[in-house]
Amino acid sequence: MERAAIHAVGTVEAEVWEQLGRLGIPYLHRYWQRRWLKLKEPVVEPRKDHGEWDLENTLLSGLGLNILETGRFLHSPSHTGFESFEQWILDTNGGAIEEERLTRLRDALAGKAVGSAAGCLDDVPGLTADELAFWNEHGYVVVHDAVDAEDRDAAAAALYEILDADPADPGTWYKNKFGKTIWVPLLRHSAFVANRRSPRLVKAFAQLWGREDLWPTIDQGGFNPPERAGWSFPGPHVHWDASLALPHCFGVQGILYLTDTPAEQGAFCCIPGFHRTLETWLEDLPAGEDPRRAILCHPRLKAIEGGAGDLVLWHQSLPHGSSPNRGTKPRVAQYIALRPTRWAYAAEWK
Ligand SMILES: O=C(O)CCC(=O)C(=O)O
Incomplete structure (x- = not known):
């Protein structure tokens, strides 16, 4: 770990x-x-x-x-x-x-110890030793069945509802009233709240952070429909949400798939293992090259598939983004990150 x-x-x-x-x-x-x-x-x-x-x-x-x-x-x-x-x-x-x-x-x-908001995590099934080793090597891991199936389905239904879309009618998938974006600002639906508190999900974050005083970002949902004439994938393209200034600190980000998400269906993508090579990759860039531009052409981008209820977690040093949906159904997701009360970060944004 x-x-x-x-x-x-x-x-x-x-x-x-x-x-x-x-x-x-x-x-x-x-x-x-x-x-x-x-x-x-x-x-x-x-x-x-x-x-x-x-x-x-x-x-x-x-x-x-x-x-x-x-x-x-x-x-x-x-x-x-x-x-x-x-x-x-x-x-x-x-x-x-x-x-x-x-x-x-x-x-x-006040600096007092606070436990997990999801209660005692001791008996909650977490990431296995193999999954933790995978995380260390690749910088990402898929937590299978991270939330309650009822909450997962209710969250997906809530996204369709706020978008006034019907899972069975492709004609309704392209009128996102929030603009040309895959983001949907649904924040406090009860199923979204429940997913953030799912003990299995919280346990996985706690294992990676090595602590339980975690706080979820009140983040939104995502709806990435298949590309078609008049709708091309608007991003997010490959990026980092963290500063590229030294020190490159630890941080975990996450996305919860609310419906089955094969790789071609607009899946989350990242460059596996990059958290181990970021520093040297930056050093080797030609002088004056903008790393955030250079990374857009990196050939090792991998789409991470998952089933409904699977949570993809990634190290914040991995370049990552969403991908164009070349499948037949929308990718429906909830963004989730849990962070400790205090954590180390680079003071300078670069
Ligand atoms: O929607 C996705 O798959 C990408 C998520 C992302 O880029 C982010 O959370 O920063």
């Missing part, structure tokens, strides 16, 4: 406890300052402004928020100050957030 890059990087500084709003969540006020007031005046001292991606992820996950919708709210006319931000958080959560969830978040931000 690869654990080398896992570091606990301290707890939140005492100062963030000073400005607790009505939710009583440390760091929330500072997050709001960083994201909003900072645009107008630099209220955060530069020496303390290291991005704080890990804390932001924990905070947003604990409060059940997606990063893009949060940004949209902060730039909307409804945002009139910190109080309106807290009110929006409550509204987004259906009017209230359970005290247990808030306590876990407070504890985590």
Whole structure:
């Protein structure tokens, strides 16, 4: 199991406890300052402004928020100050957030040990020794039957429903009201929430991270229909979501197939093993070459097939993307990543 890059990087500084709003969540006020007031005046001292991606992820996950919708709210006319931000958080959560969830978040931000949100994982079947060895070698692994079949099917049905599409009628697959994209901003459907909490799924992430204080990103769904005249695959093409600056830190990303996904059916693809060669590959690039452009022509891209309910996990150093769907049915998926309260990352984005 690869654990080398896992570091606990301290707890939140005492100062963030000073400005607790009505939710009583440390760091929330500072997050709001960083994201909003900072645009107008630099209220955060530069020496303390290291991005704080890990804390932001924990905070947003604990409060059940997606990063893009949060940004949209902060730039909307409804945002009139910190109080309106807290009110929006409550509204987004259906009017209230359970005290247990808030306590876990407070504890985590205070540096206290918090266990898995999915309960005790000891007896949950996880990745086998062979699967962990495969992960170390190839940088990805498929977790079979990672979620409850009922939640899997309900999540797929919810995606068809929000798109006003019918699995049996190809004519309905191409009117994505969210634009020319394979992304579908369905975030809090009960089946999506249940999938993020599936013990088997959580256990796999916990094994790879080597810890259980994990927080799911409140991520969206995906619907990648077969290519046809008038619809060509819009991406995402091969990319990294992590910084290419050193150090290249550990991170796990994931996609849950909600229906059977043969390789040609718009499957997730990646360059297996690249997490072990990224550094030398970057060093060997001709001077001035943009790695994010160069990787687009790499010949070793592999489509990863999976059955309904299979979760593909990959190391964030693997170049990856989706692929054109040359099959007969849409690829239907939910994006899922779980990260610890704090983790190590390169401060510089490159
Ligand atoms: O949709 C896919 O298969 C690719 C996912 C992806 O590129 C990502 O999550 O960053």
